[in-house]
Amino acid sequence: MKAIRRFTVRPVLPESLRPLHDLARNLRWSWHNETRELFRSADPEGWRPADADPVRLLGSLSAGRLAELARDEEFLTRLAGASENLRQYLEDPRWYQNRLAEGAELPAAIAYFSPEFGVTAALPQYSGGLGILAGDHLKAASDLGVPLIGVGLLYRHGYFRQTLSRDGWQQEHYPVLDPNELPLDLLREADGTPARVVLALPGGRCLHACVWQARVGRVPLLLLDSDVEENAPGERDVTDRLYGGGSDHRLLQEMLLGIGGVRAVRTYCRLTGTPDPEVFHTNEGHAGFLGLERIRELSGDGLGFDAALEVVRAGTVFTTHTPVPAGIDRFDRQLIARHFGEGGELPGVGVERILRLGQETHPGDGAPDLFNMAVMGLRLAQRANGVSTLHGAVSREMFSGLWPGFDPAEVPITSVTNGVHAPTWVAPEVLRLGARHFGTDRAQDALTGGEVAGERRSGTPRRWNAVTAVPDREIWDLRRTLREQLVSEVRKRLYASWRRRGAGTAELGWIDGVLDPDVLTIGFARRVPSYKRLTLMLRDRDRLRALLLHPGRPIQIVVAGKAHPADDGGKRLVQELVRFADDPQVRHRIVFLPDYGMAMAQKLYPGCDVWLNNPLRPLEACGTSGMKAALNGCLNLSVRDGWWDEWFEPDFGWAIPTADGSAVDEDRRDELEANALYELIENRVAPRFYDRDGEGLPERWVEMVRRTLVTLGPKVLAGRMVREYVERLYAPAARARRALGPEAARELAEWKARVRAAWPKVSVDHVEAVTGSAAGGSAELGSTLALRVRIALGGLDPDDVEVQAVAGRVDSGDAIADAQVFPLKPAGGHDLEGRLLYGGPLALDRTGPYGYTVRVLPAHPLLASGAELGLVALPTDATGEGEGAPTR
Numbered sequence: 001m002k003a004i005r006r007f008t009v010r011p012v013l014p015e016s017l018r019p020l021h022d023l024a025r026n027l028r029w030s031w032h033n034e035t036r037e038l039f040r041s042a043d044p045e046g047w048r049p050a051d052a053d054p055v056r057l058l059g060s061l062s063a064g065r066l067a068e069l070a071r072d073e074e075f076l077t078r079l080a081g082a083s084e085n086l087r088q089y090l091e092d093p094r095w096y097q098n099r100l101a102e103g104a105e106l107p108a109a110i111a112y113f114s115p116e117f118g119v120t121a122a123l124p125q126y127s128g129g130l131g132i133l134a135g136d137h138l139k140a141a142s143d144l145g146v147p148l149i150g151v152g153l154l155y156r157h158g159y160f161r162q163t164l165s166r167d168g169w170q171q172e173h174y175p176v177l178d179p180n181e182l183p184l185d186l187l188r189e190a191d192g193t194p195a196r197v198v199l200a201l202p203g204g205r206c207l208h209a210c211v212w213q214a215r216v217g218r219v220p221l222l223l224l225d226s227d228v229e230e231n232a233p234g235e236r237d238v239t240d241r242l243y244g245g246g247s248d249h250r251l252l253q254e255m256l257l258g259i260g261g262v263r264a265v266r267t268y269c270r271l272t273g274t275p276d277p278e279v280f281h282t283n284e285g286h287a288g289f290l291g292l293e294r295i296r297e298l299s300g301d302g303l304g305f306d307a308a309l310e311v312v313r314a315g316t317v318f319t320t321h322t323p324v325p326a327g328i329d330r331f332d333r334q335l336i337a338r339h340f341g342e343g344g345e346l347p348g349v350g351v352e353r354i355l356r357l358g359q360e361t362h363p364g365d366g367a368p369d370l371f372n373m374a375v376m377g378l379r380l381a382q383r384a385n386g387v388s389t390l391h392g393a394v395s396r397e398m399f400s401g402l403w404p405g406f407d408p409a410e411v412p413i414t415s416v417t418n419g420v421h422a423p424t425w426v427a428p429e430v431l432r433l434g435a436r437h438f439g440t441d442r443a444q445d446a447l448t449g450g451e452v453a454g455e456r457r458s459g460t461p462r463r464w465n466a467v468t469a470v471p472d473r474e475i476w477d478l479r480r481t482l483r484e485q486l487v488s489e490v491r492k493r494l495y496a497s498w499r500r501r502g503a504g505t506a507e508l509g510w511i512d513g514v515l516d517p518d519v520l521t522i523g524f525a526r527r528v529p530s531y532k533r534l535t536l537m538l539r540d541r542d543r544l545r546a547l548l549l550h551p552g553r554p555i556q557i558v559v560a561g562k563a564h565p566a567d568d569g570g571k572r573l574v575q576e577l578v579r580f581a582d583d584p585q586v587r588h589r590i591v592f593l594p595d596y597g598m599a600m601a602q603k604l605y606p607g608c609d610v611w612l613n614n615p616l617r618p619l620e621a622c623g624t625s626g627m628k629a630a631l632n633g634c635l636n637l638s639v640r641d642g643w644w645d646e647w648f649e650p651d652f653g654w655a656i657p658t659a660d661g662s663a664v665d666e667d668r669r670d671e672l673e674a675n676a677l678y679e680l681i682e683n684r685v686a687p688r689f690y691d692r693d694g695e696g697l698p699e700r701w702v703e704m705v706r707r708t709l710v711t712l713g714p715k716v717l718a719g720r721m722v723r724e725y726v727e728r729l730y731a732p733a734a735r736a737r738r739a740l741g742p743e744a745a746r747e748l749a750e751w752k753a754r755v756r757a758a759w760p761k762v763s764v765d766h767v768e769a770v771t772g773s774a775a776g777g778s779a780e781l782g783s784t785l786a787l788r789v790r791i792a793l794g795g796l797d798p799d800d801v802e803v804q805a806v807a808g809r810v811d812s813g814d815a816i817a818d819a820q821v822f823p824l825k826p827a828g829g830h831d832l833e834g835r836l837l838y839g840g841p842l843a844l845d846r847t848g849p850y851g852y853t854v855r856v857l858p859a860h861p862l863l864a865s866g867a868e869l870g871l872v873a874l875p876t877d878a879t880g881e882g883e884g885a886p887t888r
């Protein structure tokens with residue numbers, strides 16, 4: 001019999017146990033071992049590590065057990081200590097406050113928008129790497145004291161739970177999540193009523209949402225929920241599930257996230273007294289509409305659209321996570337027009353202005369009927385970045401059409417390489433080993449990535465160098481302990497999976513022999529789009545079997561991953577892997593674990609010896625799973641893509657050779673790279689693991705583990721990542737925003753309009769070398785070439801532009817590589833045709849084929865870069881005669 005209504009009956013905690021409530025409601029417990037251990041001791045049987053959740057645990061404790069705990073002096077002492085530790089964590093100055101005390105000019109608050117957040121398995125609001133990265137960003141910001149406000153949506157069904165059918169086909173299940181049973185609190189007005197945000201929809205309808213708050217350490221996370229009584233059934237389902245539904249459904253989700261999210265932030269700041277954010281960070285294009293809402297706010301305050309746009313751009317950071325256009329949300333322009341037109345959202349903001357912001361590329365190119373969320377995000381942000389050095393380069397190439405006339409290297413998209421939150425992902429056993437050798441505080445501080453005196457930008461932090469003193473035997477024994485724990489976890493999960501697939505107890509005795517704690521263990525776990533190549537390892541099945549069953553140097557592989565519910569191709573890859581792993585000949589050496597998520601990952605990363613990643617290069621934007629594995633002493637075996645391309649060294653693992661760039665088809669490429677993978681495992685990885693000294697220690701393997709921790713460890717921290725965001729993006733954005741008061745914003749908008757109008761008449765009319773040594777095509781290293789250039793400014797003032805010589809080595813097509821920029825200065829008045837003369841020296845500091853050109857860029861003190869407007873005037877032929885380049 002089903003209940004017609006569900007609700008949660010909360011226990012009444014005795015006065016002495018009241019601090020448990022605050023500890024349970026702050027998600028810092030998810031990365032603080034002592035707090036987790038405290039809750040586990042409250043009910044060892046009820047605390048299941050796979051889905052550990054203090055809120056649920058407290059709700060299940062009997063009155064008798066609560067009474068026992070209230071009399072337990074040891075428990076109360078631990079409780080008091082944990083409560084005081086949390087108070088200090090929340091109130092004491094941290095890295096950010098210390099930087100302010102040093103005089104750094106930093107934003108009062110930053111709003112961080114993301115469609116998903118992976119903070120803990122107890123709050124399942126994530127699907128993969130984007131959400132886990134967002135959760136790690138919040139946690140690292142909390143550890144560093146960065147005043148961040150997270151903004152997302154609360155999905156009542158989360159993503160999906162994955163099981164397998166008997167024949168290995170992925171099946172999706174969407175359990176209903178009750179916010180009252182999650183570590184969330186409803187944001188309420190002063191009178192106790194739930195706070196609401198409202199969006200206007202076509203046809204006079206409205207979309208209402210309440211706001212739930214999660215406490216992620218010091219960081220509030222606001223989650224908007226459309227499942228409220230004021231909404232009609234269709235609107236109630238807007239936040240039903242992550243990445244579900246068609247275009248209209250996705251658009252409503254993204255409008256609620258961006259527009260509703262800004263309104264939720266304003267409400268939160270009003271109710272709590274928190275400073276309004278000076279910087280808004282858009283994590284991927286899903287939240288891009290937040291910029292439009294801020295334009296509406298400013299326009300309502302009397303600032304016109306163009307001036308409001310400048311203010312919004314100055315204070316916005318946009319992060320792109322996709323290396324392929326297909327990964328970007330795009331909507332039909334008519335759908336956008338319907339929602340933002342007459343009677344829709346954002347009254348006072350012209351729909352044509354909105355549509356132009358999402359136009360895919362410069363006029364005459366792209367798909368005119370599509371509205372591109374990433375393109376809008378770039379146009380609404382003065383600062384943008386990719387998530388690894390390689391991904392930054394790929395992004396500059398992918399979006400170069402927005403900056404015509406500029407080489408991709410000059411497109412104003414930088415990169416901040418992702419990091420991972422070590423306290424979340426490092427196994428307690430690893431932390432205990434560090435605490436035993438270096439002290440608990442020192443070990444924990446090393447994992448947060450905060451700087452201490454003498455370590456700022458000084459190479460490897462001293463705290464990580466201490467790993468060199470840990471004896472080989474202790475490292476190796478730790479690795480075996482973690483491997484043994486993984487074996488136990490795999491057997492439990494595999495047994496549960498087979499039971500769900502319909503197997504009886506009598507036919508599952510073989511699971512007791514699955515995996516061996518003394519065998520080289522390789523892990524592979526991630527989402528299952530085709531480019532990640534889940535089944536590359538199956539390319540030559542006989543060769544893989546030989547590796548798995550090698551008599552002296554066997555390997556074992558643990559695989560996990562979810563395919564998108566609408567991706568049948570990905571589901572077929574899962575089924576192919578599962579069917580291979582079901583083979584009785586190898587099923588004790590290779591397993592597929594369904595329902596990959598944070599709880600599984602926290603066991604999987606530490607227990608593996610090698611982390612495998614074999615995407616199609618360069619389609620992995622960053623790929624942080626290998627970072628989490630590395631922090632536990634796991635070595636990486638990966639294609640040089642994402643972060644591994646940036647930081648690979650032979651000390652840390654192995655690089656799988658790739659066939660990208662060669663003239664081979666996809667099938668041949670997979671064959672070449674699979675063969676390279678087999679060769680590495682057979683001839684280098686396995687021999688290194690099984691090469692033991694007289695005491696049974698693999699000395700060279702342990703040294704690689706040590707070097708991974710010492711050198712790679714501090715690089716992959718989310719604390720390092722967040723510090724980079726603060727110093728390279730948030731702080732400059734805050735300064736730019738503060739410089740744009742109403743009058744300055746209007747002046748900047750008018751200046752840009754004047755420059756754009758005049759730019760078609762700006763030209764580089766003549767370029768000559770005054771000294772003729774290079775005119776004949778040769779010059780001596782160390783000599784200087786004096787340039788004289790005539791420029792037509794089309795009515796602009798000299799202060800409105802910058803004239804530059806761009807020089808460097810040239811290829812056979814005269815394209816300049818590794819360019820250097822030399823500013824040219826006014827060298828006299830106007831000539832008879834009204835052109836200005838510019839000149840300057842060009843130092844010839846490189847040998848070989850060399851070339852130069854001259855260009856004119858807009859120049860203004862409030863521009864973040866010369867490429868910002870996408871305007872450049874270049875000579876149109878080799879003699880330097882020509883007109884300005886087309887405008888953006």
